[in-house]
Amino acid sequence: MVQLFVMRHAPTTYNREKKFMGSTIDASIDKKSVNHLMDLRKKIQDEYSVDLCLVSPLKRAKETAELLFNCPIFENPLLIERSIGDWAGWSVEEVKKCSHESIDENGHYRYMLTPPNGESFESVVSRVLQFLEEVVSNYQAKNIVIVTHGGIAQLIDKVINFDPLDSVLSNTKEHMRIRQYMIGEELLDKIKTYYK
DSSP, X not given: OEEEEEEEOOOBHHHHTTBOXXXXXXXXXXXXXXXXXXXXXXXXXXHOOOSEEEEOSSHHHXXXXXXXXXXXEEEOGGGSOOOOGGGTTOBHHHHHHHOGGGBOTTSOEETTSOOTTSOOHHXXXXXXXXXXXXXXXXXXXXXXXXEEOHHHHHHHHHHHTTOOGGGOEESOSOBTOOEEEEEOHHHHHHHHHXXX
16 A cells, blocks of 8 residues: 655745646746745644655646655656646636636636647546556555645546546645545556546
8 A cells, every 4th residue: 555645736926826837837836835835844744754755847846845845756747737738827817718618617727628739638637547556556555745736636636536537627726735545456456447
């Protein structure tokens, strides 16, 4: 079994301005986030026993992990944010104007829809499943922190809990919320069968 602690990176200026970044805008976390992480560091380290961190290769995820955890940190490209294509840098309102069906009534991007010139939902789901396979194969009996992005973190949660994937939303406000899971071969086999 592997114990996973999954979290979304700390906020960036783009997040606070409700702008999409996707995988093409590699923004750092903002000063407010740095200060908040420094305040949380000791509490997090006291509360969680961690062997290593697996992080998205984007700055916002790496910086979050570096400020919070005192353990080896390894980038994993399967954890990178989804490409948002032509919408990179656009605000929620700008996307809503050109594609109103893509934004729900709460201002969240409907993650199952593929943005123009962006990565398909199916591709993102495939990456998450591949990532979970790698984790189970390579990190038995380890406690691992995953620092990634909102959509990827939600997909990991939905897949592990066998929840419908159509409820995944982008631009949620759950930065730095840590969710805990146990996953092993048996659960992984069920997940792979369920989401084929």
